[in-house]
Amino acid sequence: MSRLIVVSNRVPVPTAGEKAGGLAVVLHDLLARRGGLWFGWSGDIADNAEHDTAPAIVEEGGVQYATINLTPDEYQGYYANFSNATLWPLIHSLPEQISFDRHSLHVYRTVNARFATTLKDMIRPGDVVWIHDYHLVPLAAALRTRGVQVPIGFFLHTPFPSPDILSTIPEAATFLRQLMQADLVGFQTSHDAQNFVACVERLAGGETAGNNVVTCGGRTVHVGAFPVEIDAPGFARTAAEESDTTAIRRFSESLLGSTLMIGADRMDPTKGIRRRINGYRSFLDKHPEWQERVTFLQVAASSRQDVEIYKSLREELERLSGALNAELAMPAWTPLRFVTRPVARAHLAGIMRTARVGLVTPLRDGMNLVAKEYVAAQDGDDPGVLVLSRYAGAAAQLKDALLVNAFDGDEVADAIHRALSMAREERRRRWEANWHVISSRTPLMWGESFLDALLQARGSGAA
Ligand code: GDG
Secondary structure (H helix, E strand, C coil): CCEEEEEEECCCEEECCEEECHHHHHHHHHHHHHHEEEEEEEEEEEECHHCCCCCEEEEEEEEEEEEEEEEHHHHHHHHHHHHHHHHHHHHHHCHHHHCHHHHHHHHCCCCHHHHHHHHCHHHHHHEEEECCCCHHCCCCHHHCCCCCCCCCEECCCCCCCCCHCCCCCCHHHHHHHCCCCCCCEEECCCHHHHHHHHEEEEEHHHHECCCCCCECEEEEEEEECCCCCCCCHHHHHHHHHCCCCCCCCCHHHHHHEEEEEEEEEEHHHHHHHHHHHHHHHHHHHEEEEEECEEEEEEEHHHCCCCHHHHHHHHCCCHHHHHHHHHHHCEEECEEEEEEECCCCHHHHHHHHHHCCEECCCCCCCCCCCCHHHHHHHHCCCCCEEEEEEECCCCCCCCCCEEEECCCCCCHHHHHHHHHHHCCHHHHHHHHHHHHHHHHCCCCHHHHHHHHHHHHHHHHCCCC
């Protein structure tokens, strides 16, 4: 088996006594099977870091974790500005939110070049390189120009935009050509993969060459959809165990008999939290009989607070949630509980299990793992209802959720009403269908299928 090298912006270096969660565990397992290396940013900022020639290396369970630091200027230009203030809103098709400056683009490219220079010396013949996410779009190309010839796969966790949207940033064609230096480019959904192919055709002069293959400038690249999965039985177990704790019992008592709805997101403009709160507000206006009988808990874990759009989002949500409660609350009823401090993972799973409705209404999302976690957390005998945005990648799989247009507050309000009123039989039927989808796949299957496709792409003459 080839040695695997995973590259991502941040590297979750294992520390004593602390367990990584989510995807980090899967990538760690994949690396442990093959004896591999995980390379990226340490998460630390240090003056003069650009002069460091060697990465810091930690070894754990047969896996090497190699990290470099960023300088303050690199952090600002590469991470805060270009990755999070330009690319993130761009790939989520929110062009109004994009800010762009050429200096940050330059720093973004410089950091990717520095990643490539450091990584190149660690790559051996026979290795396979798997690059993750939008921070590292130029990396495959930067490795190729440094003579790296091993198979390279690129997976994007976010959506990919249409040509009209992608063309709003300068040098869009360059980004596409850089991605084309990988052998396989993977997305969460076939819709995203189609957008990528359309962009290569329209903006970079490429052509499709059969199913899931695109050529451009002498390169042949395979494209595919690899939806990220969760450990559904594991999450279900955590939720069930947690619901038996004093903490969850006390939480349930605090609801004073009202029915719980939950939203849980990083506080991010793509997650549709503002429109969701407005949808809830119009539901309460349209159906006043539900006042005092429903509580909406929105966990909006504070995120990326050094980026302007995130700071202003936080201020807006604080105002909006305060206004809703100021207007509607009663001595024994708080319609909206708005929590910005992160909640412990197991506790969140337990809360999800007690919630009759899960509101997952992003304006655009690559996958959205919360949708899958909410389904996994339910008691199958008396499950809650998932209200899910059509614009989440998860909607392509969880077809038995109540699918909504997250931009349409009336539709969200109606779906809330329908979910709260749904008979147990329909709730069970819908939940069983969704559970079947998430429990028949594992995160490890996701990783292995990407790597298989990468080796096949190489075998079939790509590159
Ligand atoms: C990117 C893509 C894609 C949320 N609040 C708390 C908390 N969470 C956890 C959730 C979930 C995770 O964070 C968020 O995952 P998402 O998938 O919803 O979203 P992104 O962070 O934007 O992730 C996305 C994903 O990559 C994977 O490919 O699905 O589309 O945007 O696990 O449960 N966890 C804790 N406390 C909180 O308050 N502990």
